[in-house]
Amino acid sequence: MHRLSLSSRLALLFAACTAVVSLFAGVLFDRASEAHFIELDQQQLETRLIGLRRALQDIQPAQRDARLADELSRQADLSLRITSGDGQHWYDSSAKIPKNLPLQPGVSTISTDGTDYRVLRASLYPDTADSPQLTLLLDITHHQHFLQRMQRLIWLTMGLSALATALLGAWAARSGLRPLRRMSAVARGISAQSLNARLPETQMPPELAELAHSFNAMLVRLDDSFQRLSAFSADIAHELRTPLSNLLTHTQVTLTRPRPLEDYREALHSNLEELQWMAQLVNDMLYLAKADHGLLVPKREALELADESDALLEFFAPLAEDAGIELSRDGQARIDGDRGMLRRALSNLLDNALRFTPAEGYVRLSIADQASVVRVCVENSGEGISAQWLPRLFDRFYRADPARQEGSSEHAGLGLAITQSIVRAHGGQIHCESEAGVTRFVIELPRT
Incomplete structure (x- = not known):
């Protein structure tokens, strides 16, 4: 199925919202107009009812018809029917009055033979039980025609508003989504040779x-x-x-x-x-x-870092002694980790430290059990590392020592990258600090 574009969806949404709002407003206006006409008609009928009651008060039967004709002649669209208390017809002001009229008192609306009436039925003498009944009929056909024209106008307005809103909405959506098309154009132009393209934020x-x-x-x-x-x-x-x-x-x-x-x-x-x-x-x-690829999953066993560090220092002791370098360790902590992987990481750091520590220098391994992490530092004296090299120390095949940029059968520049991978596999972090002739590699591992 063909999917609508975002611009089309927004345009249809605008049109639907406009149609609903127009319809709601039109219905409210239509109901308000109808209620207004009903109120006006009721007031008019009640006014005429009062006049008729006054006109028929204490009038002789012989004068009744003339008096009623005089009263009704003042309003051509008003008709009257008078019935006795038992329902017999006494008087009809017009031959067009429908035969079947509402019997319940009050105002109602009827339609017959294409003519609409507002009907008011009331007693001639309200205080008398068997009083004759007056039925006033007001021709409201012109009102109904007006309301019908209003309804047609509402539907027409709603349709035109929805159409206009859809067109304007489509234009506005297309204009508003121009940045997205620009992003799409940038994305289409991206390749291995053009990764430097950027969007103007x-x-x-x-x-x-x-x-x-x-x-x-x-x-x-x-x-x-x-x-x-x-x-x-x-x-x-x-x-x-x-x-x-x-x-x-x-x-x-x-x-x-x-x-x-x-x-x-x-x-x-x-x-x-x-x-x-x-x-x-x-x-x-x-x-x-x-x-x-996340396939480096360390084993978890309880390790005493002091014991593991001492074992590594014992291994490197002959090399340090030959180079005249002092090896030391201080602090202790307990952690759950992979013995082989952690030994490899610390061995890489100690090997690097020994290679770049001058004679009479020192290499110190310190362990600190802190509140939330175990901190392991491998520190050595000697020439520091330039700040421009620090961000790339853990890159593969990267060597900060300019004298070791050529390939070597001893060190390929992967040791620190492997150390970082091991630390991250244990959920920790590693970074390097170098200042004032001291280089320090700091490992932070989650505390057991």
Whole structure:
């Protein structure tokens, strides 16, 4: 089924609302006009009734007809019927008076032979039980014709108003929805090469300004994600190019001429190191891909962070001793988490800290059990990290050290990205602070 456009829906809605309002107003006016005419007719009939009672008071029967004719001659559209108390006809002022008239007292409306009457039936002598009955008939055909013309005018006005409102509504809706068409045009023009297009938020109506802001924010996120994805692809190619080139070159050189068995064994061992590094790189990338798709689900077991940290410090102690770096730990806390994943995250941070801490420096791991979170800090002395690099420290393949921008078989720039994924999988956050010769990586994990 063909769906109506938003402009058409608004136009039809405007037309329907106008028709309902016009109909309601017309019905009210019609009812008010009819009630007004009834009130006027009732007042006129009651006035004539008083005059007739006065005229017939103490009058001789021989003079009755002449007196009634004189009274009724003053109003041509008024007729009179007089009946006795037992219902016998005494007097009809006109031969056109209908035979069957209402018997109940008061005002009523009848229609006969194309003529409409307002009828008032009352006693000639109100205080007498068997008093003759007066029935006054007022011809109101012209009133009814007026009300019928009014009804036709109401329907005509309602139709024309609905049509005019539909046309004006369609124009107004089309004009009002112009910003949406502009957004649609921008959306159609978006591609991988034009993610920098933006909507002019200041020119949008207040109702669409928030939508335009959200749309622009989405484009910013898409642009940033696409740039990161492009950089990620380039970084992967860059990281794999060096080991592959080494493997190819080493293998080609080895095969240029016959060599002793020991040379071939040494070449294979050298190639094995490069292949192991490439395998580790691929495993790390798969690990991050699982984290991106929410497949990195940590096991939950009670852990003493002090014990886990001491075990890692014991592992890194020989390396720190050789480099003349002081290792220390303070504080303790208990948390539910995955032992292997948390050890990997802390190991990555400690490895980074040791690599960038000068001799006679220190690496300190501190644990603080706070009200709502467990705070773990890995702090090291040495040259700080520039503020311009801090926002990208956790990007994949990103290295803040300019001396390590080329591919390496030791560090591919995935350690901090993996650490961030592990922390987020545990529902925590991680950030870096660097100032006054001290660099500090802070992990905040939900408290058990």
